[in-house]
Amino acid sequence: MSRSHFSREPNPEAAVYVISVAAELTGLHPQTLRAYERMGLIQPGRTGGGGRRYSHRDIERLREIADLTSAGIGIEGVRRIMELEHQVDALRARNEELVAELDAVRRGLAARAAAAQPANKLPVLHQAAGQSLVVWRRGR
Known part of the structure; x- marks a missing residue:
């Protein structure tokens, strides 16, 4: 071994x-x-x-x-304390699972949002007062 x-x-x-x-x-x-x-x-x-x-x-x-x-503390008190400790441990474990799940969902949403934003390489169009159309390119 x-x-x-x-x-x-x-x-x-x-x-x-x-x-x-x-x-x-x-x-x-x-x-x-x-x-x-x-x-x-x-x-x-x-x-x-x-x-x-x-x-x-x-x-x-x-x-x-x-x-x-x-x-x-009497035996019945001990029993109740231990039951409550068990419940707290179970709730903590479930909370950790939910936090991990929420973090994964947030990461997924952030990744989707980043992927949905195309790189803007088109000229920027603005309509100025007097019905003129002004076109310019963003600085490099």
Whole structure:
């Protein structure tokens, strides 16, 4: 295997940590992790045999839950905060998509407008007072 293969960042969604390691990394008891799973606050991956596997993202979420509960927020409050954070993240992502789409439309319109403006090489015609017609060429 190439050296660059080993230097890549691990996928934060990869479920790699067993419950004992997840508990140690978060400072929570394994029973607490199981309780949070029953409450729907966390959804670890499962092995073929049913063992729990936690991802880096799961570990971050567990740490956030621990921080909120240690600040005195109840589990239902934690659940609501996490739902709202998820909604905010989804709205931010959608906003980024819309901004990119708008920028692409603006670039397309600007390109069309530039293409629709032919180079004006014809003489400029002006009608002066007294019904005279004056013709001159633009300066070079």
